[in-house]
Amino acid sequence: MSAKVPLARSLYTDAARALMLERMNERFDGKVVLVTGANSGIGEAAAAQFAKAGATVFGIGRRKDALEEARARHPQIKWLMADVAKPNEARAMVEAVVTEGGRLDVVVNNAGIGTFGPLEALTDAQVREQFEVNVFGVSAITAAALPALKATKGSVVNISSAAGHKSMPGASHYAASKAALESLTRSWAAELAPAGVRVNAIAPGPTDTPVFHKLGAPADVLKAAFVKQVPLGRLATSDEIAKWIVAISAPSVTWVTGQILSVDGGMSL
Numbered sequence: 001m002s003a004k005v006p007l008a009r010s011l012y013t014d015a016a017r018a019l020m021l022e023r024m025n026e027r028f029d030g031k032v033v034l035v036t037g038a039n040s041g042i043g044e045a046a047a048a049q050f051a052k053a054g055a056t057v058f059g060i061g062r063r064k065d066a067l068e069e070a071r072a073r074h075p076q077i078k079w080l081m082a083d084v085a086k087p088n089e090a091r092a093m094v095e096a097v098v099t100e101g102g103r104l105d106v107v108v109n110n111a112g113i114g115t116f117g118p119l120e121a122l123t124d125a126q127v128r129e130q131f132e133v134n135v136f137g138v139s140a141i142t143a144a145a146l147p148a149l150k151a152t153k154g155s156v157v158n159i160s161s162a163a164g165h166k167s168m169p170g171a172s173h174y175a176a177s178k179a180a181l182e183s184l185t186r187s188w189a190a191e192l193a194p195a196g197v198r199v200n201a202i203a204p205g206p207t208d209t210p211v212f213h214k215l216g217a218p219a220d221v222l223k224a225a226f227v228k229q230v231p232l233g234r235l236a237t238s239d240e241i242a243k244w245i246v247a248i249s250a251p252s253v254t255w256v257t258g259q260i261l262s263v264d265g266g267m268s269l
Contacts, residue, residue: 026250028055032101033249034094036060036084036141037111038077039070041209042159045242046108051076053246058097060084060111084111084137085129094144104148106249109138109181110159114174114211127173134177139184146197153196155249158185160203162264178203182260189258198257200248205264208235231266 033050037043038059051057051074059074061067062083071079078100082093098104113133115126142156149156163171164178182201189199206226227234244263248256262268 031105043110045238085132090140205267
């Protein structure tokens with residue numbers, strides 16, 4: 001009997017993912033989507049894919065220069081500047097999106113920050129910043145968006161990480177912040193289900209984004225180290241992760257909530 005349980009679970013997971021794949025080409029016409037951290041990497045890819053699917057997309061970034069560069073690449077997206085680590089800015093940004101968009105159907109909490117280093121090397125400010133962006137910012141945005149999301153029976157997609165459910169020596173506080181985000185995802189899903197609001201998370205494995213150039217070590221060395229941890233033997237592309245963000249947000253996906261979907265090349269195995 002015990003041998004049949006993993007098989008049944010595997011078949012269920014395969015069926016669920018096959019269904020999600022069918023949703024990757026679904027249209028979002030008339031829907032309004034908010035994506036934080038949208039000026040590069042996974043956030044940019046997700047914003048572009050939502051726009052291609054017909055959504056009105058609001059892309060959020062905190063640096064003016066990066067935002068203007070993203071605007072030039074994606075003029076079809078509406079761009080707003082806000083620092084999600086500052087609750088007042090986060091709430092004002094959501095209010096601006098709802099006012100201009102007239103509604104809100106999907107919130108993608110993608111903005112995040114990670115500081116790598118051993119425990120004794122991190123400053124209090126570095127530890128605090130990771131939780132302010134990865135946890136407190138997500139909470140402020142989601143809370144501000146709830147009235148609009150309840151009105152549309154919308155969806156929240158939190159962007160976690162493989163680090164959120166496995167040990168990450170040298171990045172312990174980043175991993176802890178993502179573990180907190182996954183816990184919030186499950187709790188909010190149960191809390192908001194009566195209102196028809198779905199809450200899920202995508203947990204990417206190592207993805208080839210500009211973040212590798214901001215971690216204080218040679219990017220090629222870091223990439224090679226992460227590739228060794230991935231059974232599929234490579235990094236993901238931003239587009240590969242973004243497909244699942246869009247799929248789990250699809251209007252017809254009405255029966256999936258509280259899930260942490262690992263899109264990590266097998267890293268979690």
